[in-house]
Amino acid sequence: MINKTVKDAREAVADIPSGCMLMMGGFGLSGIPENCISALLERDINDLTIVSNNAGVDDFGIGLLLKKRMVKKMISSYVGENGEFERQLLQGELAVDLIPQGTLAERVRAGGAGIPAFFTPAGIGTEVAEGKEVREFEGKKYLLERWLRADYSIVKAWKGDTAGNLIYKGTTRNFNPIMATAGKICIAEVEELVEAGSLDPNQIHTPGIYVQRIFQGKNYEKRIEQRTVSKKP
Amino acid sequence: MVRKMNFPLLKQTQMLTKDQIAKRIAKEIKNGQYINLGIGIPTLVANYIPDHLEVVLQSENGLLGIGPFPTEEAVDADLINAGKQTVTMAKGSVLFNSAESFAMIRGGHVHLTILGAMEVSENGDIANWKIPGKMVKGMGGAMDLVASADNIIVAMQHCSRSGESKLLESCTLPITGVHCVKKIVTDLAVLEIAEGGGFVLLERAPGVSVEEIKEKTAGKLIVHDKVAEMVLS
Numbered sequence: 001m002i003n004k005t006v007k008d009a010r011e012a013v014a015d016i017p018s019g020c021m022l023m024m025g026g027f028g029l030s031g032i033p034e035n036c037i038s039a040l041l042e043r044d045i046n047d048l049t050i051v052s053n054n055a056g057v058d059d060f061g062i063g064l065l066l067k068k069r070m071v072k073k074m075i076s077s078y079v080g081e082n083g084e085f086e087r088q089l090l091q092g093e094l095a096v097d098l099i100p101q102g103t104l105a106e107r108v109r110a111g112g113a114g115i116p117a118f119f120t121p122a123g124i125g126t127e128v129a130e131g132k133e134v135r136e137f138e139g140k141k142y143l144l145e146r147w148l149r150a151d152y153s154i155v156k157a158w159k160g161d162t163a164g165n166l167i168y169k170g171t172t173r174n175f176n177p178i179m180a181t182a183g184k185i186c187i188a189e190v191e192e193l194v195e196a197g198s199l200d201p202n203q204i205h206t207p208g209i210y211v212q213r214i215f216q217g218k219n220y221e222k223r224i225e226q227r228t229v230s231k232k233p
Numbered sequence: 234m235v236r237k238m239n240f241p242l243l244k245q246t247q248m249l250t251k252d253q254i255a256k257r258i259a260k261e262i263k264n265g266q267y268i269n270l271g272i273g274i275p276t277l278v279a280n281y282i283p284d285h286l287e288v289v290l291q292s293e294n295g296l297l298g299i300g301p302f303p304t305e306e307a308v309d310a311d312l313i314n315a316g317k318q319t320v321t322m323a324k325g326s327v328l329f330n331s332a333e334s335f336a337m338i339r340g341g342h343v344h345l346t347i348l349g350a351m352e353v354s355e356n357g358d359i360a361n362w363k364i365p366g367k368m369v370k371g372m373g374g375a376m377d378l379v380a381s382a383d384n385i386i387v388a389m390q391h392c393s394r395s396g397e398s399k400l401l402e403s404c405t406l407p408i409t410g411v412h413c414v415k416k417i418v419t420d421l422a423v424l425e426i427a428e429g430g431g432f433v434l435l436e437r438a439p440g441v442s443v444e445e446i447k448e449k450t451a452g453k454l455i456v457h458d459k460v461a462e463m464v465l466s
Contacts, residue, residue: 173295
């Protein structure tokens with residue numbers, strides 16, 4: 001089996017240039033590629049277009065890239081947790097495409113799957129529909145949306161093997177599996193990297209064919225945004 | 234036309250609390266339903282689902298079968314809901330990616346969607362994602378949900394903090410979805426959208442008069458003979 005291992009995050013992101021489009025997995029701070037984000041912060045690049053469902057918080061996740069002014073444009077569905085982002089947006093310092101979460105997910109999926117366009121009902125009658133073709137199917141209106149493909153996609157998984165096969169845990173899965181398919185180069189950081197052959201093929205979520213670089217990450221903070229507990233046992 | 238209220242003797246306690254609104258909405262739930270709960274008041278509905286009903290809560294970020302909030306010891310950073318709160322998994326739950334999640338939603342497999350609103354119009358339009366120039370957090374999954382669900386119930390305050398009606402002839406804020414809302418529960422009333430347009434007053438909050446609801450509803454209010462009081466216990 002082909003070995004896709006690289007040493008660490010630094011090596012994984014070393015050739016990412018200014019001005020490119022990056023997809024980043026995660027929902028809120030859950031399932032974000034923490035190590036790669038840290039490594040990107042050390043690079044002297046900017047003008048990035050980042051596709052990610054959310055923009056992190058002010059001082060963690062993608063918020064750090066925003067703070068360092070590395071980002072020209074965000075393509076997201078919800079940026080509410082990041083005050084700095086909202087401020088940059090309202091001041092016109094940052095370009096943003098806010099798109100419905102399902103449309104974002106499907107555009108990325110379509111990108112990895114070779115489907116250049118599709119119709120969805122999400123956004124009909126709203127400003128999301130502006131400038132887009134609307135077609136009726138069986139009496140209901142749908143919007144034409146295009147695929148999304150990136151130069152690089154950076155994903156986080158729980159376990160992976162040297163062939164690039166990935167398994168996710170809990171709700172850290174979210175956008176990672178689809179983004180893995182839609183980046184020309186997919187970089188995967190995993191909590192546990194094992195030899196190809198160790199993972200049960202029945203349990204793998206992302207086939208290694210989509211992954212170009214994989215490394216074992218470390219020191220995951222796994223910050224919780226809304227620690228919510230119930231008191232009774 | 235919007236008229237401000239002037240009831241110096243109005244008892245503030247007559248308006249429902251957020252939990253009471255959630256409690257009333259929970260009465261709409263039927264056995265066997267798959268339900269998506271939006272952030273805010275809708276999340277509280279989970280606390281009031283009658284024990285004898287078997288329903289499944291879907292979380293747009295990739296979980297079917299949201300369980301109760303965890304105890305302190307059981308908090309898992311890898312398990313969150315759409316509001317980024319830590320959760321547990323119910324028995325029989327399953328995890329999936331974001332494209333799968335919205336395929337489930339868009340494909341009409343989720344029976345009931347409960348979400349909040351800033352404004353609802355008399356023909357069932359909903360605005361809940363943006364206040365231009367002030368609040369641009371993004372729509373998240375809301376547009377997909379309202380474009381796809383068969384049954385949509387809105388939880389909202391009847392009036393804004395400055396006393397202006399939020400049940401309008403047509404929405405003034407950017408639209409999330411058109412002709413989609415079926416039922417609304419506010420801190421004053423239960424209403425449904427009539428076929429040809431208009432808010433049909435079904436129930437009033439305990440102690441609240443039909444007159445007051447008429448005053449506070451800017452859109453067309455349809456009142457049949459006798460309007461019962463909500464039963465909350």
